[in-house]
Structures are given as structure tokens and as C-alpha cells.
Amino acid sequence: MAQFCKKCGTAHTPDARFCDECGNAVNTAPAPASSPAAAQVPTPAPALSGVKRRHLILAGGVLAVVVVAGGALAWLLAPEAASAGSFSRAIDAHLAADEAARDKLLCLSNLPYQKEEIRVASYDSSTRQWLDALVRSELYTGPVEQSSGGWIAQSQFVYTLAAPGKAALRGDKLCVAKGVKVASVSGYEQVRELGGQQVAMATAKLALTDEAAWLAKSADRALILERLPHGDLEVQLPLALVDKQWQVTDRVQLNQAAMAMAAAIGQSPAVQGAGMLDKLKSVFSFGGHPLVGKWQAPRGNVLEFTRDSVIENGKVTKGTFTTEGNVVTLAPEGAGGTVMRISLSNNNNTAQVSLGGMRVGTLQRVRD
Structure with a gap:
């Protein structure tokens, strides 16, 4: 079938590409119509420039830093929680800084250890042992046995301080280690409010640090440790939250504050009942005086301890009681009184009594 040029009308074959007469292109395929879907494809938004992208990243980083810093600041400003960790840290810091308190735990002063010789009477078997x-x-x-001479000759045993003994001295005290640290602690679960301040009484079990070489290799290590003021290396210490941190505080001041607060409450009309003040005082009593009560001495006589005295056969001796862990010291009033130190057992049923640094007997608690 003949085909014609659309420009000049000249006939051309079906396979011709150009008109022989005018040179117009023939048999060209029509351009495909654009689909509606293609027409609706949105033009992608231009990519952010490098500067704008860096600004966004920087702003996000600043926001993250502000959030983290705010959380850290809130954590730093929050009071330290009462816990085994915070109480251990406070007690360790106290014992590291207070040499006198540390020496009370680690050193013996029951004999004049600074002397070159110690003479012991033959009948004093306890000191000799x-x-x-x-x-x-x-x-x-x-020891070297010597006679004291005089009208009535008495045997004495002389002990001479050796070089390792001199090295173990701190002043006039015989010490078993350089330091201690908390092995375990309790009391952080019983925090009280006292005059707007949080306080607690901690009981800490201690462990020796830098133990003396002579003690570590001694066959009598356990016996020697028992002679320490706190033979079981367990102490009770009052703690208070000061400047948002737990610190060991002064026991006397804490007791005085507690008593003052209890007295102030007792004067309030809202507090009624004869025994209310005593109850309040007992609530705020820290450490206290664990000897209160009756005790039987080896000879069968009974000693009765009150808060400020000891009674024996009707005789009342006033004194000041101080408590350090399981050791109670009684300093009688007036001149000439002998200081008595009483070391209580863990169950508080028995107590060892020492006078002038020497053990003189054992007391047994009398239950009513």
C-alpha cells in the first residue's frame, strides 16, 4: 500500500525513511505520551548544605551534653545515701586521719613497754604468762629470776626488751599493726532524725592492715589480739550526715544533743505521761552504758552498776562511764580512785575486769 509524504504529498515506499522529493522524514514513530504517574512524581527536595548539617549535629550534641550535665549535677548535689559503702568509707577515713583513735584499737598499754626491763613478782602468774x-x-x-632482797626476800622475774620489741613500740604502747579497715558494717539501716540531722550508730568489724611481721608469724597471735582493747576488732561509732556526706561524729556531743532535744520535748505540753521523757531519751541514746544491772564477782559478792555509779555492799561510788565498743571504762570521782576497765563478751553475759591495766577477775551478769 502506497504511503505519501505529509509535507509535499509525494508517494514513497513503506520502508522509506525520507521523502525523495522534499527530504522530509517519513515513517517516524510517535513520541510516547507521558504517564500520569510519572507526571505526579515529586521533585526531591534539595539536600541540606554541609554547613546546615553541621549546625544540626552541633545543636544535638549540645543538647545531649546539657542533659548529661544536668543529671550529673543532680547526682552530685544529692545527699549521700546511708549504705554499707558510705558508712565504710566514713569509718575508714576517720581511722586513717585520727591516729589516737587508731592506736586505741591497735596498741597495748597495759604494761610499761617503753622500759628496758619489766620486773614481775613470782606470784603474778597472769602477767608472767x-x-x-x-x-x-x-x-x-x-625471764631471769632474781631476788628482791630486803628482810623478806621475794623472787622476781626480769624480762628484757629486745630489738623487735623496740621496733613494735609507738611511744609507750606496743602496737600490732599500722592500720585497720572496715571488713563489714551494719547500722546504716537504722538512721534517725536528730535536730534536723540524720544520725546513726554503726557497728563495724575491722581487719588489720600492714600487720606487724612479728605478730603474723607468732604462734600466740590469737592470744595477743584478745588482749587488745577491742579484742574482737569490733567497734561502735556514731555517724552523722554532714555537708551531704556521712562522717564519724563525736559521741559525747551527739548524746548531749539528744538529751537536750529529749528535755525540750519533755517540757512541751503535748508530751504527757511520767515515763515519756525516759522513753524519748532511750530512743536517742547512742552506745549508752551496757553495764547497767547486777553482776556477780568471783567471790560471790554482787556489784550493781547504774548510769553514774557502782554499788557494792551498800557502798555507792560515783563515777564517769565511757564506752568504746565492748569496753566500758569507769573513772571514779575524787582523787585516788582507780580506773576500772570492763570488757564485755559478745553476748554481754560475762565481763573481764581490769584495774590499773591488770585483769583481776570475771563478772557474771545476774538476771532478775
């Missing part, structure tokens, strides 16, 4: 243990630990040499 103790010094014999120090001889076995190579702190002393001896």
Missing part, C-alpha cells in the same frame, strides 16, 4: 607469750614472739628475752 602474758610476757612469756611476748618472749615466744621474740619481743622480749628472759
Whole structure:
């Protein structure tokens, strides 16, 4: 079938590409119509420039830093929580800074250890047994038996301080280690409010640090440790939240504050009942005086301890009681009184009594 040029009308074959007469292009395929879907494809938004992208990243980073810093600041400003960790830190810091408190735990002062020689009467078997243990630990040499002379001759045993013994001295005290640290602690679960301040009484079990070499290798190590003021290395210490941190505080001041607060409450009309003030005082009593009550001495006589005195056979001796862990010290009023130190057992049923640094007997608690 003949086809014609659309420009000049000249006939051309079906396979011709151009008109022989005018050169017009023939048999060209029509351009495809654009689909509606293609027409509706949105033009992509131009990409952000590098500067704008950096600004967004920087702004996000600043926001993250502000959030983290705010959380850190809130954490720093929050009071320290009462916990085993915070109480251990406070007690460790106290013992590291207070040499006197540390020496009370680690040193013995029951004998004049600073002297070159210690003379012991033959009948004083308790002191001799103790010094014999120090001889076995190579702190002393001896004993050498000597006669005291005089009208009535008496035998004495002389113990001489050895070089390791001199090295173990701090002043006039015999010390078993350089320091201590908290091994375990309790009391943080019983925090009280006292005059707007949080307080607690902590009980800490301690462990020796930098233990003396002579003690570590001594066969009498357990016996020697028992002679320490706190033979079980357990202490009670009052703590208070000061400047948002737990710190060991002064026991006397804490007790005075507690008593003052209890007295002030007791004067209030809202507090009624004869025993209310005593109840309040007991609530705020820290450490206290665990000897209160009746005790039987080895000879069968009974001692009765009150808050400020000891009674024996009707005789009342006033004094001041101080408590350090399981050791109670009674300092009688007036001149000439002998200081009495009483070391209580863990169950508070028995107590060892020492006068002038020497053990004189054991007390047994009398239950009513």
C-alpha cells in the first residue's frame, strides 16, 4: 500500500525513511505520551548544605551534653545515701586521719613497754604468762629470776626488751599493726532524725592492715589480739550526715544533743505521761552504758552498776562511764580512785575486769 509524504504529498515506499522529493522524514514513530504517574512524581527536595548539617549535629550534641550535665549535677548535689559503702568509707577515713583513735584499737598499754626491763613478782602468774607469750614472739628475752632482797626476800622475774620489741613500740604502747579497715558494717539501716540531722550508730568489724611481721608469724597471735582493747576488732561509732556526706561524729556531743532535744520535748505540753521523757531519751541514746544491772564477782559478792555509779555492799561510788565498743571504762570521782576497765563478751553475759591495766577477775551478769 502506497504511503505519501505529509509535507509535499509525494508517494514513497513503506520502508522509506525520507521523502525523495522534499527530504522530509517519513515513517517516524510517535513520541510516547507521558504517564500520569510519572507526571505526579515529586521533585526531591534539595539536600541540606554541609554547613546546615553541621549546625544540626552541633545543636544535638549540645543538647545531649546539657542533659548529661544536668543529671550529673543532680547526682552530685544529692545527699549521700546511708549504705554499707558510705558508712565504710566514713569509718575508714576517720581511722586513717585520727591516729589516737587508731592506736586505741591497735596498741597495748597495759604494761610499761617503753622500759628496758619489766620486773614481775613470782606470784603474778597472769602477767608472767602474758610476757612469756611476748618472749615466744621474740619481743622480749628472759625471764631471769632474781631476788628482791630486803628482810623478806621475794623472787622476781626480769624480762628484757629486745630489738623487735623496740621496733613494735609507738611511744609507750606496743602496737600490732599500722592500720585497720572496715571488713563489714551494719547500722546504716537504722538512721534517725536528730535536730534536723540524720544520725546513726554503726557497728563495724575491722581487719588489720600492714600487720606487724612479728605478730603474723607468732604462734600466740590469737592470744595477743584478745588482749587488745577491742579484742574482737569490733567497734561502735556514731555517724552523722554532714555537708551531704556521712562522717564519724563525736559521741559525747551527739548524746548531749539528744538529751537536750529529749528535755525540750519533755517540757512541751503535748508530751504527757511520767515515763515519756525516759522513753524519748532511750530512743536517742547512742552506745549508752551496757553495764547497767547486777553482776556477780568471783567471790560471790554482787556489784550493781547504774548510769553514774557502782554499788557494792551498800557502798555507792560515783563515777564517769565511757564506752568504746565492748569496753566500758569507769573513772571514779575524787582523787585516788582507780580506773576500772570492763570488757564485755559478745553476748554481754560475762565481763573481764581490769584495774590499773591488770585483769583481776570475771563478772557474771545476774538476771532478775
